[in-house]
Amino acid sequence: MRITPHIVVRGAAAAAEWYERALGAEVGARVPVPGGRFMQIELRFGESVVKIADEFPEFGAVSPQTLGGTYGALTITTDDVDALWERALAAGAEVYAPLQDAFWGERHGQILDPFGHRWGLAQHVRDVPHDEVVRQAAAVFGAA
16 A cells, blocks of 8 residues: 655646756656646655646645645655755745754754645654653643
């Protein structure tokens, strides 16, 4: 079993180019439809696949730009998060949460891409026992 995120962007062709340039995606199969839009463009991030599509408001498929925000984030885990972070920012990403060492054992930060989606960029830096992660999360989120 596998899960494949399918996200909607305004301008799928431009987004595919950006994800390739900024985040290292490999662009795969495209399914164009009349009117210059894409029903689907496959992006490969290592062994993972994300599919993007243009907005199709006539079918209820709209992007974060139309909605005014996004629901969550997709996370890319890499062996050199600092290099990926700089690459994404140089390509026009905005910092959502700064890149820093996190209590759960990752170097982690979040960006907003030019299409309204939030991406976590992460690198495993140390093993942290689960009970310590739980304690730290409670402290960060205000539990006594």
